[in-house]
Amino acid sequence: MKDITLEENKIPFSVKARPYLIILPALLLTIGILYPFATAIFYSFTDFSFRSIDYKFVGLKNWITMFKSADFWHACLVTAQYAIATTGTEMIAGLGMALLLVRESRYTKILRIVLIFPLMIAPVIATLIWQLMINNSVGIVEKFLNLFGVYNFPWASSASTALFTAAMIDFWVYTPFVMLLMLAGLQSLPKSPYESAKIDGGSPWFTFKTLTLPLLKPFILIALIFRLMASMQEYGIIFALTKGGPGNTLMNLSLTGYNMGFAFSNLGKAVPFLLVLWFVIYIISQKLVGAWLRGQKSAQGN
Numbered sequence: 595m596k597d598i599t600l601e602e603n604k605i606p607f608s609v610k611a612r613p614y615l616i617i618l619p620a621l622l623l624t625i626g627i628l629y630p631f632a633t634a635i636f637y638s639f640t641d642f643s644f645r646s647i648d649y650k651f652v653g654l655k656n657w658i659t660m661f662k663s664a665d666f667w668h669a670c671l672v673t674a675q676y677a678i679a680t681t682g683t684e685m686i687a688g689l690g691m692a693l694l695l696v697r698e699s700r701y702t703k704i705l706r707i708v709l710i711f712p713l714m715i716a717p718v719i720a721t722l723i724w725q726l727m728i729n730n731s732v733g734i735v736e737k738f739l740n741l742f743g744v745y746n747f748p749w750a751s752s753a754s755t756a757l758f759t760a761a762m763i764d765f766w767v768y769t770p771f772v773m774l775l776m777l778a779g780l781q782s783l784p785k786s787p788y789e790s791a792k793i794d795g796g797s798p799w800f801t802f803k804t805l806t807l808p809l810l811k812p813f814i815l816i817a818l819i820f821r822l823m824a825s826m827q828e829y830g831i832i833f834a835l836t837k838g839g840p841g842n843t844l845m846n847l848s849l850t851g852y853n854m855g856f857a858f859s860n861l862g863k864a865v866p867f868l869l870v871l872w873f874v875i876y877i878i879s880q881k882l883v884g885a886w887l888r889g890q891k892s893a894q895g896n
Contacts, residue, residue: 631872634868634869635865637861637862637865638656638657638862638865638866639651639652639654639656639862640652641656641862642861642862643862644855644856644859645859649862656863660863660866660867660870665842665845665850666850666867666870668842668845669846669849669850669867670847670870672843672844672845673826673846673847673848673871676757676760676761676764676825676832676846677822677825677826677828680761680764680768680821680825680828681818681825683761684765684769684771684772684821685772687765687769687772687773688769688770688773688775688776689772689810691709691769691773691776692776692779692780693780695709696777696781706777709770709773710770711770712766712767712768712769712770713767713768713771713774715767716830717763717830717831717834718830718831718833720767721763721834722834724762724763724766725834725835728750728759730746730747730749750836750840751840753841753843756835756836756839756840756844757843757844760831760844763835764828764831768824768825771817771821772821775813775816776810776813776814778813779812779813779814780806780810783805783810784809787805787809788805791804791805811889812889812890815882815889816886819883819886822878823875823879826871826875828846828848829848829849832844832846832848833849837849838850847868851864851865852864854867
């Protein structure tokens with residue numbers, strides 16, 4: 595026993611500390627992630643305001659007030675509508691574009707480069723560009739619609755078309771992202787099942803339904819996770835377009851929380867809105883990640 599103890603004492607400190615040094619970055623990252631959440635939860639039970647450093651605990655008052663507020667349920671509805679509209683259309687269009695561009699040719703290579711241009715522009719800048727394009731006096735989109743007898747389309751100035759306008763800009767900016775993911779997935783699919791299907795005389799639709807979609811499922815889920823989470827948190831496009839208007843038409847959870855926290859300087863009431871948004875996104879992403887992991891295991895035959 596004495597010899598073993600002496601041997602352990604001879605181990606250099608750098609070797610003993612190595613396991614702790616390896617996990618140190620992960621530990622610091624975990625603390626860095628959890629600390630803001632703990633702080634946010636703490637402030638949600640206070641009446642903290644940026645106007646004063648003094649605050650007091652109010653218990654569940656902020657949460658009860660939020661759940662009784664019509665603004666909260668309106669923000670939930672807008673968040674859901676925006677997420678479903680943008681994610682649904684972007685997934686379908688992104689997959690369709692990837693299927694069209696998967697074949698190698700000079701034209702598809704050029705189109706792939708051109709179609710990712712919107713991804714290189716910040717969403718706020720893209721929104722400002724679209725505001726100019728849809729301007730009823732000088733916008734090129736308005737001029738195009740005039741050819742079909744459509745004049746002074748309300749775009750973001752009307753409550754009935756504001757969501758459509760914001761979703762359209764979101765579609766323009768982020769569909770190339772989905773297309774890139776789908777294209778990478780299509781190019782990585784094995785060739786042999788397609789050759790067998792061709793020999794057996796399988797139609798293009800049958801091949802797409804029974805081979806392409808199941809094999810592409812992991813990439814579809816990854817694209818869905820990223821786009822759904824981002825669209826539920828959308829802030830830049832809506833703020834740059836109408837700041838949540840007209841009225842409160844586009845006030846989703848992100849904008850409502852921001853307005854309460856910074857415009858009205860009431861962080862205690864704002865934080866519950868953002869925590870609810872985080873919780874919903876967390877639950878949905880966990881379900882999608884679980885489906886993705888099950889798909890990976892199934893593909894590996896486990």
